[in-house]
Amino acid sequence: MTAPSDAAEAVFGGGRNDVAKRLDGLTQAVEASRGRIDDEILAPAEMLSGRAAERLKLSGDHTIVALAGATGSGKSSLFNALTDLELAGVGVRRPTTSWALACAWGPDGAQGLLEWMGIPARHQVSRMSMLDHSAEDTKLDGLVLLDLPDHDSTEVSHHLEMDRLIKYADLLVWVLDPQKYADAAIHDRYIKPMASYADVTLVVLNQIDRIPFEQRERALTDVKRILADEGLPDVTVIGVSATRGDGIEDLKREMASRIRAKSAARSRLASDISAAAGVIAQVGGTSQTPGLAPADRDALDDALVECAGVPQIVDAVSLSTRRRAAQRTGWPVARWLGRLRKDPLKELGLGDDLSMSALARVAVPETGNVQRANAELAIRDAAEKASVGLERPWRDAIRDASNPPGDDIIDALDRAIHETSLGVARPAVWWRIVQVLQLLLFVAMVGGLGWLAAQGIQPLASFDLPDLGKVGGVPMAAVVAGGSLVAGLVLAALSSLASRIGGRRKARRADDQLRDAIDRVTAERVIAPIQAELDSYAAYRSGILAALG
Template structure:
């Protein structure tokens, strides 16, 4: 209900607890929005939050009403008419009022409140004047708790007067805008105050003073014109009160409005709630209506770009070469295996693992690798790989920031593009920390055992043949040599061992190529998973954090403006 007009449901009433909840929501929105909110608006909102805390902490049920207007509008005369005494100085010299003057109705002490308002000149209205507003035979209205302020002119040629008037207007509960037939359309009143405070219609009164200077027809026309201008300013349904401090016409009606505000005892909360709604509404333009969705899984394009920058193709190729080398060294022909030892170990060259890492029992852990090696010896990413990462992260940022205001979109883009050294180090540690170990295939052992058996057979056959040759050279009696058809066993053993060993080695080389490809795919999947973890932690998570802050700021502003 409007604090000024009984029975008008222009504004929903709000309790102090609800007001504080909205203030808390506004504070939360400011904290969540951070630098992505307009600094000037944030400063204004912080001032509103502080004002809510300070105003609601003041004891008493006072309602602070300010008479504000331009030079020569007759504010002070109207103030004296309401008080029933010559409290404010009235004179022809302008400006007259330099500092706010307060009139207090009721016995409840308003000192703390006036100290907060920084109003030094104070007048306590005696009980005898409370009911009649200084009008003989006037209608009795209970004004206990009213604090009426006469402010300096808001268009004064003295800057300190204007500053003081604006300062107090930021703190009062009810605005009474006093104008006159000459300045009722003044741009200063409408553009700088009524439009800015358009959401404060429930605590706004528009007064056309010096109405005695107009004929009835002219007065009706000016009142209608003033009401139309106020509606254009955003204050719809306003009723312009025509007053005259000289004839006291309309003063009783104005007093009734003030008495209604005092009786409602909700003007202060209505004013503060309007302040919160207004500042939340202005900040609402700094956030979007919703947040773009970010997929749960890391974008494949991003993972592919990071994997190339991390050197995963090089690691996979090294793993495949290492697999082939070890397979050949364990399943190849025993008499030529020593050649494999002359080849460089591709894993050691990259400082990723040791040859024993393929054996489950001798495999080093990721922690061992990190603690001993710290970094790999992978070559740095090529310019093309770095450009690919930049493009992929930029696309992530563009998609996540789509539809957001510029500051938020920039924050999302920055979150999706972490500093180069940090991302590079994280990728390197992900590669180093990924276990490249795997169980040695069973066929290695089977082929290795078969090669040993065939080598032993070949050696025994060769030895037998040598014995036969030595016996023949020494012309010793012939020894009966068993044979398989025309081929003696020694020759069959030697030739068969060599031929079968070489054939088995060739088969092992073919199987090693297939196994190396499978091992590479297995290790590649592990490394891609590790890279996906880096992308999720270093790129996606920061982006989600920015969007979460945006959501919190948006929801906080919506709660504050409810």
């Protein structure tokens, strides 16, 4: 199928002409806003795109001009004057139903176009069936002229038919008569509401022969004043007399110039695009949005880190590291005495299980309503910041995308934490080395004390001990025992300091890893959907601005 913009480009000139670009923009805006803006608001724009494609595909060489007016305005007489035919004389009579009458100029008529517009063949006439002796600047080749039902008819079907066909017209010619040219019925219902279509509107003051010659200019000026008050200051107003022929050539000349330039069809399509885009823009807006700033992203990450219990997990990692280091590197006597105290890890429910799941369970025992509510609040706050300045449909779309129903962000965060390997259970190599040294020092201290004890009971016993000598007057056994004790305590103190540093380092590493895991979940479950909506809005905005022109 031919794209509407491609058809517009082919009909209205080479290159990406303005109408084609605007039609492209409208189509882009509709596609980008689908599901965000109500379908009833988008429907006219979608229908316009489809209608434009069909219209231009059927015939881009014809200009549809519709004559509209009230009963007694002389539309039918003007229709006959423009066609140079007495249609009743060639077998076509004015229908008494709600159908319009059509006359097409051109070698092949415009049967396909007229059938697409819903005009039966018995209400169609081809102007090229007769010789045309019009001057070059008044030739109407390519014209499809419609005589619409009277807008003030008592038949409802006539109103419906007129309203339907007006949508197809490339040029609207409102036919007024001297007595009712200010009639509110046509001005309030049609002309004023269609002020945005001024570029494709002509006003004809028919039956001007009924106005004294010296008053005609004043009557035309008065019509222009009324139109200006209604928002159509630049509409061309032509005075004619369909029965006498006054002004008919001027009207033909105006219509012919638009037909040759294809300006009527182009202007009508441009006006339709503006009208449809204006309705959408009122609902969807056109403001620019900064999106989610890095500071807002960081604030969201911090909030979800808190909700996921990462600080508590990090504290548990630090505590478990120090405790396990003390159990491995402390002075053996102190370690044995420490077993008499309550084990803080067992109080936390860890014991020997130092897996990520156990740490997470200890840090965040159960996901509560407050935790979930805080996470949802943080996400909603981020969505609101990302949609600052946008209209309601886009704000709602961004909010819904950031936290869709049934998608529990807390469960996703918990899974990410449980799947993160922190290496907490692996003991440091230096712990084993210090543990061996502490055991050796303890053995040395016990050996020294045992030697001293043995020396003390030697006089009472029947055995001899070799003399180990003295150091500064102190027995060697006492030096070994005391030195081992002091060395063990100093090593334990240094190990405690090192374990604190190691615990903090491991806690920082755990914090970085967990934050990375939270960040990935946030990026996938919150940021990406928000950005997708912002990208859709950007496509909508560029399209709607192009459509508005």
